[in-house]
Amino acid sequence: MAALDILIPHYNDPKGLLLSLRSIRGQTWAGEKRIVVVDDGSAEDIQSEVKAIIEDHRSSDGDEPALHCEVVFNKINKGRPFTRNVLLDSIESRYVSWLDAGDEWYPKKLAAQFELLEVTEAAYNCRPTWITCNYDWRWSGGKTRQNHQRTEQDQHRALLMGSNLRAYLWTLLGSAESFKCVGYFDERLARMQDLDYFIRFISHGGIIRNIEGSHTFCVYHKSDVGRNADEIRACNALIYDKHRVIFNRYGENFKKMRLYNMDMLAARFAQNNEDSRKVRHYLWSAFKNRPLAFMKHVSKRGLSV
Amino acid sequence: MTERKISKHIVLVIRILNGRSGGAERIYCELANFLEESGYRVTCLHFDSQAGEPFYHLNSRIERINLFAKNSKWITRRAAVSKYLPNRLREQAIWDKENKFFVRQLRDYFALVKPDIAISILPPANTPCLLAAKGTAVKVIPCNHNVPEQDYNNPNRWGKTSLDRQLRLRSLDNAAAIHVLFPDFGDWFPRHLHARITAIPNYISPGIQRPDPNPLREKTILAVGRLVEVKNYLQLIRSWSLLANDFPDWKVKIFGIGPQLKEMKAEIGRLGLNGRVDLPGHLVDLSGEYAKASIFCHPALFEGFGLSPAEALFLETPVLIYSDCSGVNEFVTDGLNGLAVERGGPDDNLANGLRRLITNEELRCSLGANGPASVSGFTLEKYRARWIELIERVSS
Numbered sequence: 224m225a226a227l228d229i230l231i232p233h234y235n236d237p238k239g240l241l242l243s244l245r246s247i248r249g250q251t252w253a254g255e256k257r258i259v260v261v262d263d264g265s266a267e268d269i270q271s272e273v274k275a276i277i278e279d280h281r282s283s284d285g286d287e288p289a290l291h292c293e294v295v296f297n298k299i300n301k302g303r304p305f306t307r308n309v310l311l312d313s314i315e316s317r318y319v320s321w322l323d324a325g326d327e328w329y330p331k332k333l334a335a336q337f338e339l340l341e342v343t344e345a346a347y348n349c350r351p352t353w354i355t356c357n358y359d360w361r362w363s364g365g366k367t368r369q370n371h372q373r374t375e376q377d378q379h380r381a382l383l384m385g386s387n388l389r390a391y392l393w394t395l396l397g398s399a400e401s402f403k404c405v406g407y408f409d410e411r412l413a414r415m416q417d418l419d420y421f422i423r424f425i426s427h428g429g430i431i432r433n434i435e436g437s438h439t440f441c442v443y444h445k446s447d448v449g450r451n452a453d454e455i456r457a458c459n460a461l462i463y464d465k466h467r468v469i470f471n472r473y474g475e476n477f478k479k480m481r482l483y484n485m486d487m488l489a490a491r492f493a494q495n496n497e498d499s500r501k502v503r504h505y506l507w508s509a510f511k512n513r514p515l516a517f518m519k520h521v522s523k524r525g526l527s528v
Numbered sequence: 529m530t531e532r533k534i535s536k537h538i539v540l541v542i543r544i545l546n547g548r549s550g551g552a553e554r555i556y557c558e559l560a561n562f563l564e565e566s567g568y569r570v571t572c573l574h575f576d577s578q579a580g581e582p583f584y585h586l587n588s589r590i591e592r593i594n595l596f597a598k599n600s601k602w603i604t605r606r607a608a609v610s611k612y613l614p615n616r617l618r619e620q621a622i623w624d625k626e627n628k629f630f631v632r633q634l635r636d637y638f639a640l641v642k643p644d645i646a647i648s649i650l651p652p653a654n655t656p657c658l659l660a661a662k663g664t665a666v667k668v669i670p671c672n673h674n675v676p677e678q679d680y681n682n683p684n685r686w687g688k689t690s691l692d693r694q695l696r697l698r699s700l701d702n703a704a705a706i707h708v709l710f711p712d713f714g715d716w717f718p719r720h721l722h723a724r725i726t727a728i729p730n731y732i733s734p735g736i737q738r739p740d741p742n743p744l745r746e747k748t749i750l751a752v753g754r755l756v757e758v759k760n761y762l763q764l765i766r767s768w769s770l771l772a773n774d775f776p777d778w779k780v781k782i783f784g785i786g787p788q789l790k791e792m793k794a795e796i797g798r799l800g801l802n803g804r805v806d807l808p809g810h811l812v813d814l815s816g817e818y819a820k821a822s823i824f825c826h827p828a829l830f831e832g833f834g835l836s837p838a839e840a841l842f843l844e845t846p847v848l849i850y851s852d853c854s855g856v857n858e859f860v861t862d863g864l865n866g867l868a869v870e871r872g873g874p875d876d877n878l879a880n881g882l883r884r885l886i887t888n889e890e891l892r893c894s895l896g897a898n899g900p901a902s903v904s905g906f907t908l909e910k911y912r913a914r915w916i917e918l919i920e921r922v923s924s
Contacts (some may be wrong), residue, residue: 324864351588406569426591428581464640468573468633472597 225257225291227318227333228399230310232303234263237272239325239444244280246441247322248287253334258292259313260324263298291462304408304416307392311407314399325444330441332356336396343432344398346499351401351429356440363446372433378425379469382418383481388431390421394441401429409465414450415458422466447495452505454521483513487520491528502528535569536923539666543633543652545572546580546594550754551835552673555730556649557584562590562912564590568919573637575653595633599625602708620690626687627656634660644923647671647689649687651679651696652776658699667704667922674832675854676708676716704922709833710858726918729858730833731911732842732903739819742844745892747778749882750821752814752836753828755786755807758792762788762795767827767879769799775886780805783814818843822892823885824866827878830921831855838906841865841899846892848881859906865898 229247233240240260247258258280262273273294280495281475283289295309310321318340322328336354360368372394373387405424408416425431434440463470463485470478486509493501506526510517542556542565556572564570564796570853571591579594586592598604607625610618639647639660646668648657654670661668664731670866671680679685680697687693700706706724708714714725749768753759761782782792791805796805811817814836818824824840825848834856837847841859847866849856862868867885869877885892 305730400588407590423591426593428586430587467636467640468593471633471636472595474597474628517836 225316226254227256227320227396228314228316229256229258230307230313230319230321231258231260231324232263232310233260233265233273233324234300234306235242235265235269235304236324237269237276240273242275242327243322243324244290244292244299244343246327248280248290248327249330250328250333251330252337254333254337256291258290259310260292260294261306261309261313262294262296263306270296288459292376302410302413303441304410304412307408307416308410311402314403317399318396319399319402320396326393326442327444328441329439331438333396335438335440339432339434340396343430347430351397351404351424352393352398353401353424353429353431355388355391355431355433357433357438358391358394359439359442360445361442363444363448369437369439371437372431374431374433378431379422380473380477382421382425383466383470383473383477385418385484390415390418391443392417392420393443405429405481409461411461414455415462419462419465422425422462422469426469435483446517447492450492450496452489452493452496452498452501455492456485456505459485459488479512480516484518486512487528494528500528502526535567536645536919537569537571537641538563538919539571539637539643539646541573541646541648541653541657542902543575543630543650545574545582545592546576547583548579549583551730552650552877553582554584555673557582559581559584559647559915560590561585561587562920563915566912566916571641571643573634575633581604590763595630597629597633599629603628604865608676615690619689622689623687623691623695631656631660635664638664638666641772642666645669645919647707649673654698655687655692657697658702659695668702669705669707669816669918670700670703670921671707672832673709674714675830676713678830680716705918707918709855713854726914728911728914728918730835731906731908732835732839734908735813735815736818736839736842737815738843739816743816743820745822746820747775747886748821749778749780749823749825749886750840751780751782751784751825751827752817753784753826754785755782755788755792757788758829759784759786759788760787760829761792763827764825764842764876765792765795765799765801765805767876767882768805769801770876770879771883771886772801772804773786774883778886779803782807783811783817785810807870814839815843818845821845823848823882825849825878825882826853826856828853828856834860837866838903841903844896846885846895846899847886848878850878861902863895865895865902867895 231243264268277292277294280290280292335367340354355372357371360370382390404427405420412419486505490502490505493505530722540556540560560570560572573593573595575596576594577596603624606621610621634657641665646657648654648664649671650673658668700721703724705726706721708725708727709729711727751764796802818840824837824845826834826837827850830853832855837856837860840847849860849868850871851857851868852871857868860866860868867881869881
């Protein structure tokens with residue numbers, strides 16, 4: 224049995240998958256890895272490409288070792304949370320890490336995370352533990368921005384705020400049980416199922432730790448293009464309802480500010496997809512929730528989100 | 529891939545959980561663990577002002593959410609000036625300060641998450657839970673872990689206002705089922721609630737094992753419980769003081785910790801019983817102590833379920849109680865597995881009972897031999913089966 228399962232959902236992005244697999248090959252951590260790719264009903268020609276990429280990585284290439292890769296094909300496109308649940312069911316190894324096709328790990332990510340996980344598991348005994356890491360955001364055609372995960376704080380609150388502890392599954396390493404104990408991803412959440420999953424992890428007594436220092440260990444190739452603003456807002460609304468009692472704990476101002484941020488996020492997606500009607504709709508909704516915060520935003524950045 | 533099974537969602541509600549080591553908290557955590565193991569989705573909701581962890585283990589597959597947050601300024605200020613308000617408004621202000629946010633949180637959870645069943649433990653959780661579920665589809669089972677008269681009528685237990693006592697009883701109208709520890713306890717409730725009463729007694733922990741081989745009985749009178757007024761251990765010390773000189777090779781051992789420790793030590797000193805009454809504190813596994821003792825004395829005023837006397841009987845130790853002690857007189861029968869003496873009267877009946885047992889080894893042996901059969905119904909398996917049956921009945 225391998226020591227680590229690396230779980231990758233994939234949909235119509237063979238170049239991205241190739242990028243992700245190369246970054247796995249480049250890891251300095253020498254333990255045995257098992258890679259599971261679940262293709263979520265990609266087009267037939269793309270499925271053939273995926274098969275070829277997997278086959279390539281099953282054999283060694285010069286100095287680069289062969290990877291133990293498995294691939295599963297969903298018959299039809301069922302969405303990211305369903306695909307992640309198929310991946311959850313596929314877990315066999317003691318440890319689990321996630322990577323979305325299209326994102327990359329820097330070479331020392333797994334080595335640094337395993338080092339911390341060993342110490343943390345010993346210190347926190349049986350409590351489920353995830354190790355996250357700092358990461359880069361790389362906007363397509365834009366700049367790279369470093370993001371630091373701050374874990375020494377109220378983690379529920381920090382996740383709901385989403386500014387210095389963000390719920391990105393591909394930053395994580397943890398034991399198989401630490402993921403299984405949370406249960407399945409919520410299949411109603413086409414987007415943002417990571418956030419729901421992280422909040423539930425904390426509610427299951429889980430703790431998140433970050434590697435010390437300011438180094439980043441992975442990169443998220445970020446793009447809003449093709450993502451539906453209404454869908455994002457609806458998923459945020461569902462998360463707000465599901466976890467309302469946790470939002471309530473932090474008071475009315477906190478809740479209003481979160482609702483404002485949800486509208487501003489939806490407005491950003493609409494803007495990046497050039498849907499000016501929806502931009503106006505969500506900006507107006509944000510203004511109604513927190514007029515002062517909105518005016519402050521406008522004074523700094525105008526109506527650009 | 530196989531179709532994922534959707535489990536029934538059960539919410540367990542308790543007021544304070546973090547760091548509490550009481551019997552109700554133990555039952556709460558064990559109930560949560562076994563329901564999760566039985567395939568239910570389990571969420572534990574509590575309302576702790578202090579951050580922390582539960583004293584008893586909770587499986588990591590169980591979700592645990594602390595609903596606590598500070599009250600609004602209006603509620604806090606109103607409670608602060610409540611002593612200047614007319615009685616009814618004063619009680620409402622106090623009740624709101626203690627409960628209003630808890631009720632609101634539960635109502636939000638029930639309305640938005642829609643669990644199938646909520647099981648609440650102890651009156652400070654029962655009332656808010658029942659009020660919050662009104663108008664939602666959530667079925668609530670409030671659990672009563674003590675004799676109902678004490679939980680619902682005693683002004684010194686739980687919320688101290690008459691409004692709280694009224695709501696405690698009135699809110700039971702919203703219950704889908706009402707849990708009590710013994711069938712007799714159900715008779716106390718208003719007649720229209722009788723059909724909803726279900727008796728599920730507690731159980732003797734599977735950790736209580738008969739030592740192998742059985743040790744010889746020592747000349748020890750054993751008592752086990754929290755050192756609090758309701759356990760009435762001062763009476764045991766006083767009764768023993770009447771006998772101690774007559775039986776110099778016997779001694780009393782009282783295991784437990786609690787707020788009455790200092791007072792008990794002072795009484796032992798005052799009555800010259802140093803060395804004749806031991807207070808060894810808390811011990812996790814008491815099996816050996818039960819099996820070594822010759823007599824188990826439990827002079828409590830009342831009980832919900834007397835776990836320590838039940839454990840003593842399981843290990844063949846005869847039990848001495850007051851006959852009016854609820855929750856113990858359900859399974860200790862005078863002359864069968866112990867002695868049940870009258871409380872009050874001109875004589876010290878507890879001392880008389882002790883003398884009778886000390887001086888008659890044959891009686892002790894015959895009463896002790898009947899012990900295990902008298903508590904054979906209190907097993908973990910039966911407890912689990914009864915809860916599953918109740919949950920399935922209520923949710924169907």
